[in-house]
Amino acid sequence: MRLLLVEDDHKTADYIVRGLTEAGHVCDLLRNGHDALFAATSGSYDVIVADRMIPGLDGLSMIKAVRAAGVRTPAIFLTSIGGIDDRVEGLEAGGDDYLVKPFAFSELLARINALGRRPAAQEQKTMLRVADLEMDLIMRRVTRQGQPIDLQPREFSLLEVLMRGEGRVITRTMLLERVWDFHFDPKTSVVETHISRLRAKVDKPFEAQLIHTIRNTGYSLHAPLAP
Amino acid sequence: MTGSWSRLLRSTPFRLALTFAFLFMLAFILSGAIVYQMMSADLAGQLDDTIKETYAVIAASYADNDPKELVETVESHATRSPKKEQLFSLTDAAGNRLAGNFTAAGLPDGFSMFGAEMPGLPQGTEYRAYSGAVGSNTLTVAISLSETEELETIMLMSFGWATLIITGLAVAGGALLASRVQLRLDGIAATMVDVSHGRLDARIPLTGTGDDIDVVSSQVNAALDRLSGLVDGMKQVSANIAHDLKTPLNRLQMILDSASEKNLSGQKVGSELAEAHAESLQINETFDALLRIAQIEAGARKARFTDVDLGEILQTIAEIYTDVAEDDGKSLSSVELYQTAGRIHGDPELLTQMFANLVENALRHCPPGTTIKLSVARDGDHVLAGVADNGPGIPADEREKVFQRLYRLDHSRSTPGSGLGLSLVRAIADLHGATIALEDCRPGLAVMVSFPLVAAS
Numbered sequence: 285m286r287l288l289l290v291e292d293d294h295k296t297a298d299y300i301v302r303g304l305t306e307a308g309h310v311c312d313l314l315r316n317g318h319d320a321l322f323a324a325t326s327g328s329y330d331v332i333v334a335d336r337m338i339p340g341l342d343g344l345s346m347i348k349a350v351r352a353a354g355v356r357t358p359a360i361f362l363t364s365i366g367g368i369d370d371r372v373e374g375l376e377a378g379g380d381d382y383l384v385k386p387f388a389f390s391e392l393l394a395r396i397n398a399l400g401r402r403p404a405a406q407e408q409k410t411m412l413r414v415a416d417l418e419m420d421l422i423m424r425r426v427t428r429q430g431q432p433i434d435l436q437p438r439e440f441s442l443l444e445v446l447m448r449g450e451g452r453v454i455t456r457t458m459l460l461e462r463v464w465d466f467h468f469d470p471k472t473s474v475v476e477t478h479i480s481r482l483r484a485k486v487d488k489p490f491e492a493q494l495i496h497t498i499r500n501t502g503y504s505l506h507a508p509l510a511p
Numbered sequence: 512m513t514g515s516w517s518r519l520l521r522s523t524p525f526r527l528a529l530t531f532a533f534l535f536m537l538a539f540i541l542s543g544a545i546v547y548q549m550m551s552a553d554l555a556g557q558l559d560d561t562i563k564e565t566y567a568v569i570a571a572s573y574a575d576n577d578p579k580e581l582v583e584t585v586e587s588h589a590t591r592s593p594k595k596e597q598l599f600s601l602t603d604a605a606g607n608r609l610a611g612n613f614t615a616a617g618l619p620d621g622f623s624m625f626g627a628e629m630p631g632l633p634q635g636t637e638y639r640a641y642s643g644a645v646g647s648n649t650l651t652v653a654i655s656l657s658e659t660e661e662l663e664t665i666m667l668m669s670f671g672w673a674t675l676i677i678t679g680l681a682v683a684g685g686a687l688l689a690s691r692v693q694l695r696l697d698g699i700a701a702t703m704v705d706v707s708h709g710r711l712d713a714r715i716p717l718t719g720t721g722d723d724i725d726v727v728s729s730q731v732n733a734a735l736d737r738l739s740g741l742v743d744g745m746k747q748v749s750a751n752i753a754h755d756l757k758t759p760l761n762r763l764q765m766i767l768d769s770a771s772e773k774n775l776s777g778q779k780v781g782s783e784l785a786e787a788h789a790e791s792l793q794i795n796e797t798f799d800a801l802l803r804i805a806q807i808e809a810g811a812r813k814a815r816f817t818d819v820d821l822g823e824i825l826q827t828i829a830e831i832y833t834d835v836a837e838d839d840g841k842s843l844s845s846v847e848l849y850q851t852a853g854r855i856h857g858d859p860e861l862l863t864q865m866f867a868n869l870v871e872n873a874l875r876h877c878p879p880g881t882t883i884k885l886s887v888a889r890d891g892d893h894v895l896a897g898v899a900d901n902g903p904g905i906p907a908d909e910r911e912k913v914f915q916r917l918y919r920l921d922h923s924r925s926t927p928g929s930g931l932g933l934s935l936v937r938a939i940a941d942l943h944g945a946t947i948a949l950e951d952c953r954p955g956l957a958v959m960v961s962f963p964l965v966a967a968s
Contacts, residue, residue: 366799367806368861372815386795438830464831468803468864469796471871471932477835 285330285400287311290320290346291362292338296385300333300362303389309396317341324350329357330400333392336363336374344377351378358399362392371467390501394453412447415507417486417494419447428490438463439482446495446505455502479503524692528685536678543670550666554659555639559622562641566652569599573645578609581645585610595632598640598653615651618642625653695724699731711739744808756794763790800931807938812858818965819857821896822887828866829885832874840879843870845886852889855962857943865939868932869898869958877902881955892964899950899957910949 287304291297292315304311312329314320317340324332324346332350336343347359358381361374366384374382381395412419417428424440426433435443442463446454456475460466464474479495487493492508520526565588572584582601589599589612600611608614613632618625623640632638633655640653698716705713714735715728770783806812829845836843866885873883881902888895905913914937940947940960950957 366802368803368812369806369815384799386791436830464827465860466863466867467860468867470867472832472835472874473838474831474835477838478831480838481834 285309285396286328287396288320288323288329288332288334288357289313290315290317290332290334290338290343292316292335296335299389300392303393304396307393315339317343317346321346321349324357325353325355331396332357332359333362333396334359334379336361336365336370344374347374347379348377360392360395360399362387368467388455388501390453390498391455391457394455394458394502397452398449398454398458412444414447414450414494414505415492416490417447419444426486428486431489433485435482435485438478439485442478442482443486443505446503449505451504451506453498453502453504458502522689522693522696524696525686525689528689529682532678532681532685535681536674539674539677543674547663547666547670551659551663554662558639558654558656558659559641562622562639562652562654565597565654566641566643566650569652570643570645570650578646578648581648581650582610585650596655596658598632598638598651598655600649600651600653601645602649602651604647604649609648611651613653615640615642615649615653618651620644692724695728699724699728702731706735711735711742741808745805756797759790759794759797763787763794766790797931800935804931804935804938807861807935807942810942812861812942815858816856817859818854819859819862820854821862821894821962822852824859824862825866825885825887825896827863828870831867832870836870836874836883839874841874841877841881841883843883843885845884852887852894853964855894855943856965857962861939861942865936865960866896866898868936872932873898873900873902873956877955889964890961893961894964895959895961897957897959899952899955901952901955904951904954904956905949907951913949914947 287309289297289300289304289311291300291313297313297315301311301313312323314323315338317338319340320332320334320338321341323329332347334343334347338346341349343361343363347361350357350359359379360381360383361379362383362385363370363374364385371382371384380399383392383395410420410422412421417426419426421444426435426440426443442459445459445462457469459475460470463478466474479497483495487495494505494507496504496506498504569581569584569588573581578601585599585601588597589610592598592612595612598611598613598615600613600615601609602615603609606614606616618640620642623642625638625640637656638653639656640651642649642651644650695718702713702715714732717725717728717732719725766783766787770780770787773780773783825845829843833843833845870883870885873881877883877900881900884897884899886895886897886899913933936958937947943962945960945962948959948961950959
């Protein structure tokens with residue numbers, strides 16, 4: 285993917301550019317808001333990653349201006365301004381995601397991947413399918429190999445998030461935000477517990493495992509790799 | 512002296528008093544003028560009546576074309592008025608005086624006025640006269656206006672004095688009241704100067720009368736209380752941050768030192784790196800939690816409040832944590848959640864975090880086998896939500912301290928946690944105007960949070 289990174293701190297910028305390049309992305313780095321606004325409105329990026337405190341135009345105003353110009357490129361704020369209201373502010377300004385520094389690189393990567401491959405037009409799927417696992421979003425029914433699987437409401441939305449992100453890494457924090465609407469880090473194993481319950485229903489009775497743990501990062505749901 | 516006068520003139524209360532004094536005087540003068548007009552018209556009318564009556568009495572003495580009796584009557588009236596307050600004149604057709612104390616000449620019939628230029632009359636006196644024919648002669652009766660004028664002068668004088676006294680009283684009273692109000696305003700100004708110089712404990716003195724200045728002053732004082740509370744809180748936070756981050760930062764430094772030593776001697780430093788990473792995460796977490804608390808306490812979040820059903824929030828918490836508790840060898844029950852206890856005004860996200868924190872606290876500090884109970888109930892005009900466990904509980908003398916930032920019970924220092932969870936809970940409760948009570952469940956601890964109910968609309 286072609287990414288636009290707006291970050292004025294050299295060390296942080298180098299760290300991110302190196303990481304993103306290693307992950308196979310093309311990354312343009314700009315250091316102030318005005319240049320970034322100009323570049324972003326040219327519209328040839330897949331994802332914008334912006335710091336909030338940058339010289340010139342600040343990140344929040346920059347994204348607002350980009351949105352006002354009608355550019356819908358997904359944007360993620362990457363910032364040390366991590367207050368409760370700041371996240372809401374960021375999302376209201378037109379950001380699609382908000383990540384607070386310091387962050388784990390895998391977290392940033394997972395979020396960029398999740399944003400970048402979002403279906404361009406929000407096509408409404410009624411059926412999700414990964415290998416032999418099927419989810420009917422209207423009837424709220426899940427089957428695997430044709431056998432119905434009985435899920436609790438939260439387990440259903442957990443599985444839905446994983447299936448929508450098929451093949452991508454969904455981090456623990458992303459799950460907390462999207463499934464439970466938790467914007468803080470619980471001290472107990474909330475995610476692990478529910479994943480293990482879900483596995484017991486979705487994976488255990490069957491031969492092939494679909495939910496995979498990505499160590500220190502999160503989870504990924506995908507068809508078993510061909511041997 | 513001139514300075515204090517010009518200040519007095521600029522002061523709002525004095526200006527108000529002056530304006531009112533002026534308006535009052537204007538009203539007084541206006542009403543006085545009206546009274547004066549009416550009185551003098553009345554006096555003139557009375558005078559005319561008296562003249563006409565006297566004229567009629569004299570004219571009645573003329574009978575059977577015999578002017579003799581008339582002449583006598585006129586003379587007798589004239590002698591009764593030696594100072595010529597009243598004039599009588601009887602003239603024949605040729606204008607010669609037949610009787611009386613003056614000669615009326617050239618006066619029209621009916622009422623008229625004439626000056627005292629006539630010879631033999633007091634200088635400068637004006638007369639009101641009535642003339643008419645009696646037989647072939649002309650009878651004139653006139654009365655001096657001096658008495659009426661005197662009355663009018665007395666009226667004007669008393670009115671003038673009254674105006675003067677009232678003006679004096681109004682200005683003096685205004686100045687007195689204004690200076691008293693000014694004194695209190697000066698007190699407020701002095702307090703605010705103190706506050707702006709950093710003396711946050713300065714308060715505006717109250718008179719205790721409960722008047723409007725007192726009301727405003729006590730509101731300012733309340734704002735100052737809150738402000739100094741916040742500043743104290745911030746000082747406390749910075750002190751705590753300094754203290755609590757210093758330790759892990761030192762630890763981090765030591766870990767990195769030993770890692771670089773190992774590195775120099777060619778050993779692997781993987782475990783040190785992992786340790787350093789964990790340490791830095793902990794530092795960040797503490798920092799975030801402190802900032803979060805500070806932000807909640809600042810109260811900006813209140814703008815996002817909506818009507819919330821606490822039952823629903825606890826329901827969600829129960830849903831999320833029942834399995835977590837089970838995996839941990841504990842159990843979570845929420846039997847009392849299904850009744851609607853009423854809605855409160857609040858922030859769902861913060862409330863969720865609050866109860867998640869309380870449940871997690873119970874999960875972390877209680878041994879396996881513990882039962883944690885969630886409850887919501889209506890309590891008068893409050894909604895009482897509780898998280899109770901039958902674990903070890905908290906000793907009575909430590910219950911208040913657990914809400915302090917970074918406070919940790921001795922036995923829990925070994926378990927992970929920043930010691931900020933309950934401070935966050937307290938901050939969220941304060942933001943919602945809720946009170947927290949820690950109760951002894953014998954055994955166990957119950958954290959009861961009492962929220963004010965949304966007024967039924």
